[in-house]
Amino acid sequence: MVDIIERLWEDGVQKSMIQEGQGKLPDFQDGTKVTFHCQTLCNDKENTMLDDSPPCGKPKELIIGKKFKLPLWETILHTMWEEEIAQFCCDVKHVVLYRLLAKSLHNIAASKDPLEGITQMQERNSLGHADLDAL
Structure with a gap:
């Protein structure tokens, strides 16, 4: 330990x-x-x-x-x-993928596909959540 x-x-x-x-x-x-x-x-x-x-x-x-x-x-x-x-x-090196993980978790909580919206992130430069975008 x-x-x-x-x-x-x-x-x-x-x-x-x-x-x-x-x-x-x-x-x-x-x-x-x-x-x-x-x-x-x-x-x-x-x-x-x-x-x-x-x-x-x-x-x-x-x-x-x-x-x-x-x-x-x-x-x-x-x-x-x-x-x-x-x-x-x-x-921060330990959490560089946090935004993508959090987006997937938000989707799961809303009964959506965990990957929904991830690919559009590059086009819109947004994950669809202001708090995650601020990161």
């Missing part, structure tokens, strides 16, 4: 504990489905909220080992206990 945290820190990721978890640290094997709530905030003066799963009522889901578009999410989940609440601040 300490090794993972040290590697994250060296790679530009800081973890801050908000609420301690319980039990043992999970040993997620490839194929394990992990569900979690998350908030995504910009590291700007206002800490602008980009995504917030609790109000949607549906947690995020990730399958370990399936090459998720943001590999950092899988890595940080390996550092968390059940019921833990933590904040992770990371270098």
Whole structure:
């Protein structure tokens, strides 16, 4: 565990504990489905909220080992206990694909094709969501 945290820190990721978890640290094997709530905030003066799963009522889901578009999410989940609440601040290099991922998640939440509108992004220079376009 300490090794993972040290590697994250060296790679530009800081973890801050908000609420301690319980039990043992999970040993997620490839194929394990992990569900979690998350908030995504910009590291700007206002800490602008980009995504917030609790109000949607549906947690995020990730399958370990399936090459998720943001590999950092899988890595940080390996550092968390059940019921833990933590904040992770990371270098932009870890989230360059966030806009496309968020667009896909917005589409899924609206029962649309996850890739709908992605190709038109180049033509209009817009993802159809002002908050994602601002990034």
